Amino acid sequence: MAVQTVTTASASTTTSAASVDLGPATALSCRECGHRVPLGPVFACEECFGPLEIAYDFSSYEAGELRRRIEAGPSNIWRYAPLLPVPADVADKPNLNPGWTKLVKADNLARELGVTGGLYVKDDSGNPTHSFKDRVVAQALEAARAFGFTTLSCSSTGNLAGAVGAAAARAGFRSCVFIPHDLEQGKVVMAAVYGGELVGIDGNYDDVNRFCSELIGDPAGEGWGFVNVNLRPYYGEGSKTLAYEICEQLGWRLPDQLVIPIASGSQFTKIDKGLKELVQLGLVEDKPYKLFGAQAAGCSPVSVAYKAGHDVVRPQKPDTIAKSLAIGNPADGPYVLDIARRTGGAVEDVTDEEVVAGIRLLARTEGVFAETAGGVTVGVTRKLIENGLLDPSLTTVVLNTGDGLKTLDAVADQGLTATIRPSLESFREAGLG
Amino acid sequence: MAVQTVTTASASTTTSAASVDLGPATALSCRECGHRVPLGPVFACEECFGPLEIAYDFSSYEAGELRRRIEAGPSNIWRYAPLLPVPADVADKPNLNPGWTKLVKADNLARELGVTGGLYVKDDSGNPTHSFKDRVVAQALEAARAFGFTTLSCSSTGNLAGAVGAAAARAGFRSCVFIPHDLEQGKVVMAAVYGGELVGIDGNYDDVNRFCSELIGDPAGEGWGFVNVNLRPYYGEGSKTLAYEICEQLGWRLPDQLVIPIASGSQFTKIDKGLKELVQLGLVEDKPYKLFGAQAAGCSPVSVAYKAGHDVVRPQKPDTIAKSLAIGNPADGPYVLDIARRTGGAVEDVTDEEVVAGIRLLARTEGVFAETAGGVTVGVTRKLIENGLLDPSLTTVVLNTGDGLKTLDAVADQGLTATIRPSLESFREAGLG
Numbered sequence: 001m002a003v004q005t006v007t008t009a010s011a012s013t014t015t016s017a018a019s020v021d022l023g024p025a026t027a028l029s030c031r032e033c034g035h036r037v038p039l040g041p042v043f044a045c046e047e048c049f050g051p052l053e054i055a056y057d058f059s060s061y062e063a064g065e066l067r068r069r070i071e072a073g074p075s076n077i078w079r080y081a082p083l084l085p086v087p088a089d090v091a092d093k094p095n096l097n098p099g100w101t102k103l104v105k106a107d108n109l110a111r112e113l114g115v116t117g118g119l120y121v122k123d124d125s126g127n128p129t130h131s132f133k134d135r136v137v138a139q140a141l142e143a144a145r146a147f148g149f150t151t152l153s154c155s156s157t158g159n160l161a162g163a164v165g166a167a168a169a170r171a172g173f174r175s176c177v178f179i180p181h182d183l184e185q186g187k188v189v190m191a192a193v194y195g196g197e198l199v200g201i202d203g204n205y206d207d208v209n210r211f212c213s214e215l216i217g218d219p220a221g222e223g224w225g226f227v228n229v230n231l232r233p234y235y236g237e238g239s240k241t242l243a244y245e246i247c248e249q250l251g252w253r254l255p256d257q258l259v260i261p262i263a264s265g266s267q268f269t270k271i272d273k274g275l276k277e278l279v280q281l282g283l284v285e286d287k288p289y290k291l292f293g294a295q296a297a298g299c300s301p302v303s304v305a306y307k308a309g310h311d312v313v314r315p316q317k318p319d320t321i322a323k324s325l326a327i328g329n330p331a332d333g334p335y336v337l338d339i340a341r342r343t344g345g346a347v348e349d350v351t352d353e354e355v356v357a358g359i360r361l362l363a364r365t366e367g368v369f370a371e372t373a374g375g376v377t378v379g380v381t382r383k384l385i386e387n388g389l390l391d392p393s394l395t396t397v398v399l400n401t402g403d404g405l406k407t408l409d410a411v412a413d414q415g416l417t418a419t420i421r422p423s424l425e426s427f428r429e430a431g432l433g
Numbered sequence: 434m435a436v437q438t439v440t441t442a443s444a445s446t447t448t449s450a451a452s453v454d455l456g457p458a459t460a461l462s463c464r465e466c467g468h469r470v471p472l473g474p475v476f477a478c479e480e481c482f483g484p485l486e487i488a489y490d491f492s493s494y495e496a497g498e499l500r501r502r503i504e505a506g507p508s509n510i511w512r513y514a515p516l517l518p519v520p521a522d523v524a525d526k527p528n529l530n531p532g533w534t535k536l537v538k539a540d541n542l543a544r545e546l547g548v549t550g551g552l553y554v555k556d557d558s559g560n561p562t563h564s565f566k567d568r569v570v571a572q573a574l575e576a577a578r579a580f581g582f583t584t585l586s587c588s589s590t591g592n593l594a595g596a597v598g599a600a601a602a603r604a605g606f607r608s609c610v611f612i613p614h615d616l617e618q619g620k621v622v623m624a625a626v627y628g629g630e631l632v633g634i635d636g637n638y639d640d641v642n643r644f645c646s647e648l649i650g651d652p653a654g655e656g657w658g659f660v661n662v663n664l665r666p667y668y669g670e671g672s673k674t675l676a677y678e679i680c681e682q683l684g685w686r687l688p689d690q691l692v693i694p695i696a697s698g699s700q701f702t703k704i705d706k707g708l709k710e711l712v713q714l715g716l717v718e719d720k721p722y723k724l725f726g727a728q729a730a731g732c733s734p735v736s737v738a739y740k741a742g743h744d745v746v747r748p749q750k751p752d753t754i755a756k757s758l759a760i761g762n763p764a765d766g767p768y769v770l771d772i773a774r775r776t777g778g779a780v781e782d783v784t785d786e787e788v789v790a791g792i793r794l795l796a797r798t799e800g801v802f803a804e805t806a807g808g809v810t811v812g813v814t815r816k817l818i819e820n821g822l823l824d825p826s827l828t829t830v831v832l833n834t835g836d837g838l839k840t841l842d843a844v845a846d847q848g849l850t851a852t853i854r855p856s857l858e859s860f861r862e863a864g865l866g
Contacts, residue, residue, distance in 0.1 A: 075508050075533065096800055102530065108603070108605065130838070162802075167800060169797055170799055181849070185841075185845065186838075188848050188849065189847065189848065192844075192847045192848055193792070193802055194796045194802070198850050199850055199853060199860075200852035200853070201852075201853060201854070202852060202854050203855045210855060211860075214856075214857055215860065220857065220865075359626070363599075364602055364628035366602065367598070367600060367601075367602040367603035367627055369627070408619055411622060411625075411626050412618065412622050415621050415625055417631050418630075419614045419633035420633070421636070422634050422635065422643060422644040424648065424653065427648065428653065432630065432632065432653075
């Protein structure tokens with residue numbers, strides 16, 4: 001229990017809570033029992049070991065004025081600084097400034113899928129390191145700064161390693177990223193280029209995670225902010241910005257349906273949180289919305305539990321090309337099940353073949369080259385329409401959270417249409433003329 | 434001469450000039466002799482074979498109102514639609530909507546290089562297919578639409594192939610892209626994923642180019658818009674948006690110095706054109722600015738000519754890792770020499786080792802992972818400061834035109850800092866604790 005003790009709210013923080021300025025964030029609150037503790041680098045409740053979330057004071061905001069303030073803000077996530085655990089002057093600090101990615105009106109894809117109510121792709125491949133991870137790392141970085149940490153760290157299998165390395169470089173932090181030692185060369189190169197420490201662990205991702213928890217409890221980890229461990233409550237809030245941007249880009253209205261990839265499930269729960277906040281703040285009109293979760297069949301613990309009518313998630317050993325979603329024991333799985341059921345959504349999964357078909361379909365119809373996680377959401381959208389769970393007459397937003405350049409292998413069997421000599425004769429012979 | 438005859442202004446166009454709405458564009462004008470012809474898919478003057486450029490009517494614009502109109506526009510290049518050869522409703526058409534990429538205030542890099550006057554990196558890796566090519570293809574696409582073309586085509590060695598494939602997919606055009614048959618697998622995969630025709634030519638890039646010129650003159654090429662051949666005058670204007678964005682992001686002022694990569698030299702000349710337009714329109718205050726060109730030593734025909742004091746450029750056979758800049762016979766080389774000398778700039782080149790060092794320096798200091806072309810501009814900036822040609826006390830903007838994920842090989846020798854067992858003991862043994 002040593003590790004858990006260190007990371008609960010009773011742990012000492014580098015900077016005293018009184019001196020921490022994280023804007024509207026006032027405390028950490030347990031999602032299970034509601035117990036409150038001061039803002040600090042902790043993630044588990046000291047009472048019940050439930051996950052801690054950020055509590056805010058939004059009481060001074062007036063909807064019209066808040067909307068104008070957001071719209072006058074920068075073209076990145078900091079336009080929503082009044083709704084995030086960051087200081088008011090966050091946009092002036094060195095940060096990768098992710099977000100405000102494109103909401104693509106996907107009319108060609110809509111025709112292919114038979115969606116008549118408006119189909120959009122929220123394309124997070126436009127972020128600085130080309131995945132949604134830049135959003136969450138940006139929040140964790142500001143928390144690390146507030147708590148006086150000087151090293152940014154994480155366990156990762158790819159996207160997060162690059163996002164942490166890049167953010168630390170920009171912000172002048174040391175970085176030390178832990179990955180399984182046998183990752184694909186491309187991911188290693190991208191994570192290494194930012195010049196931080198990149199440590200391979202002789203073991204699998206679970207071993208890497210367990211080691212990071214040990215390191216937090218050790219003097220060697222002093223001054224280290226692990227973005228997805230001791231800074232997790234702040235980190236997670238970055239996913240809310242996806243909800244904010246989608247609604248603002250739709251003209252300050254809620255979509256009817258969202259299709260969201262499920263890895264740990266954190267993004268799914270935070271998008272729900274973000275949508276509810278916009279309603280509470282009066283920035284969008286209240287109306288029902290449905291959240292759909294998307295997994296790969298080779299790592300579908302939440303989908304399996306959803307279909308079986310279970311409230312708990314039975315862990316799986318992942319075996320899928322959608323590696324960025326390959327979390328066999330998703331921490332927020334039960335919350336995803338609850339939200340999907342409460343909103344009238346669902347959780348569905350698709351085979352690796354359907355993932356590849358989804359990548360190809362999105363590229364061919366909209367010119368968006370998604371990573372495997374985007375193939376999952378597109379494939380699941382198609383399947384949900386086919387089985388009648390997603391209503392094609394309603395406004396639907398599908399998330400693409402990463403970039404096809406990072407998972408080239410998935411579509412590498414498609415190459416040249418033809419090879420010809422540089423002559424019109426050869427062109428005609430190949431049936432191209 | 435058959436090919437040139439077909440592509441000069443006397444060629445018939447698919448759509449009559451009278452029905453073409455390309456906004457403020459009024460005609461094509463020869464850069465050499467000033468001869469004017471109607472807007473059409475032609476690129477060489479029928480009088481002198483000089484390059485044709487877009488002529489505009491900006492006479493109705495008032496600076497204050499134009500600036501407000503731009504600032505109220507979308508977060509992409511179409512905010513500058515009043516200054517581009519596109520219809521006024523361009524933002525409503527299916528298009529990848531590139532641009533409005535980040536201007537990164539590069540304070541860490543500035544410290545390393547000793548720049549005190551403000552250093553910025555214009556990071557075009559944030560475009561939809563992660564290179565500046567999306568800007569130029571977006572213009573060519575609108576011209577293709579106006580001229581009634583149904584196929585979008587190009588010769589390419591990488592970035593352009595992906596940009597054309599993606600743009601055509603979004604816009605509902607057929608695409609047919611020609612590349613040397615032995616390109617790297619990653620570039621082939623990315624170009625193929627959008628589902629267009631991807632034809633390998635058994636030959637080098639020059640063979641590909643020559644074949645495309647033949648195809649334009651053949652009935653088989655009827656209805657084909659070659660973005661970098663018969664649509665080149667429109668295509669080239671996309672690079673002006675880099676100048677517009679840099680100035681607007683600096684608060685509507687000209688930078689003192691820009692460092693720009695040189696491939697064909699088109700981007701360099703169009704950035705100069707864009708800066709001059711902003712002055713003429715009263716959007717920025719007039720003041721001197723210096724334009725610096727950057728090449729790799731292994732393909733440095735313009736740099737060599739600059740240093741030798743020549744007005745003409747002697748072709749080279751490229752041999753450099755900076756493949757996106759590897760044009761041995763740059764069409765706009767003489768114009769680059771003229772502009773560099775007129776503005777008080779220079780043209781410089783760096784070795785492949787310095788290119789790699791430039792990529793690493795930018796990644797380590799600012800968290801921006803550039804392709805080799807970005808390594809060239811960063812390396813040249815350092816060299817220009819060392820040899821006293823670039824004044825570190827002035828505001829300087831360095832361009833990164835592409836994405837490191839597309840040229841991973843350049844930095845692939847850098848990998849893990851260490852490999853350890855998942856234990857604190859092993860962590861300490863490795864000297865990390």
